[in-house]
Amino acid sequence: MDMTDKVVLITGASRGIGAAAARRFAEAGAKVALVARGSDAIADLAGEIGAERAVAIPCDISRFWEVEQTVQNCVTAFGRIDVLVNNAGVIEPISHMAEADPDAWGQVIDINLKGVFHGMRAALPRMVAQGSGTILTIGSGAAHGPVEAWSHYCASKAGALMLTRMADKEYGEAGIRALSLSPGTVATQMQREIKASGVNPVSELDWSDHIPPEWVAAALVWMCGPDADEYKGAEVSLRDPGIRSRIGVA
Numbered sequence: 001m002d003m004t005d006k007v008v009l010i011t012g013a014s015r016g017i018g019a020a021a022a023r024r025f026a027e028a029g030a031k032v033a034l035v036a037r038g039s040d041a042i043a044d045l046a047g048e049i050g051a052e053r054a055v056a057i058p059c060d061i062s063r064f065w066e067v068e069q070t071v072q073n074c075v076t077a078f079g080r081i082d083v084l085v086n087n088a089g090v091i092e093p094i095s096h097m098a099e100a101d102p103d104a105w106g107q108v109i110d111i112n113l114k115g116v117f118h119g120m121r122a123a124l125p126r127m128v129a130q131g132s133g134t135i136l137t138i139g140s141g142a143a144h145g146p147v148e149a150w151s152h153y154c155a156s157k158a159g160a161l162m163l164t165r166m167a168d169k170e171y172g173e174a175g176i177r178a179l180s181l182s183p184g185t186v187a188t189q190m191q192r193e194i195k196a197s198g199v200n201p202v203s204e205l206d207w208s209d210h211i212p213p214e215w216v217a218a219a220l221v222w223m224c225g226p227d228a229d230e231y232k233g234a235e236v237s238l239r240d241p242g243i244r245s246r247i248g249v250a
């Protein structure tokens, strides 16, 4: 997939899937806006990719005004926004419902669900004005079934999948491509936190059970192309061997 001079804004770009995606999009020719709360890691990654192709924008996606300013900063730096990758997300605090701290539970919703809406809300007016744009959101199998002690995460991912469907419903005919990607389990910091919780079957998986974040990055770039159009308003599953072979990962 040739992404030459396409402008891609990636949330959660400081590590894991987001950092791998930033490198992959840049290799494909894109200009990338790197977003996370912490500024050091995204600044280092922007330096690695190169100042003319990458910009680091510290932002907490749970605050709409920060996300709106971030999209504005991306447009100021690169002139437009072609792709939004809603990737940032959290799993902690993992806890059963009767013991969950309500404020901390709500903070996960603010990031994993409202953060996705904030990205869409900030990017859609510009994309609609351009007549084109792709919005990719990292989903999860947790959107489809309950996982012990993950009520916040499962609820947020189910809601985020509906936001992809909503964006397609309302803006598909305006040229907006909204797709979700369910990656399976991926070898990142999030899986270290899940392992440390020791709560449910996911925490018992071996590190070797997880796919590398580079596979997810390859999927995201593929999803920007016409081969993925059949998944507009829907979810791509990276557990599907057919999808893996179309993307070119083992």
Ligand SMILES: NC(=O)c1ccc[n+]([C@@H]2O[C@H](COP(=O)([O-])OP(=O)(O)OC[C@H]3O[C@@H](n4cnc5c(N)ncnc54)[C@H](OP(=O)(O)O)[C@@H]3O)[C@@H](O)[C@H]2O)c1
Pocket: 011, 012, 013, 014, 015, 016, 017, 018, 035, 036, 037, 038, 039, 059, 060, 061, 062, 086, 087, 088, 089, 090, 111, 138, 139, 140, 141, 182, 183, 184, 185, 186, 187, 188, 189, 190, 191
């Ligand atoms: N790993 C898996 O097995 C797996 C499976 C299915 C889905 N996913 C999803 O994949 C996505 C990426 O996860 P990952 O595995 O790469 O996790 P990760 O390594 O923990 O990375 C999470 C990223 O999100 C950023 N972030 C967290 N809260 C944020 C906020 N409020 N505002 C802006 N950025 C924020 C983090 O940076 P800062 O802390 O600096 O903000 C970091 O860059 C998540 O949506 C996750 O739910 C992961």
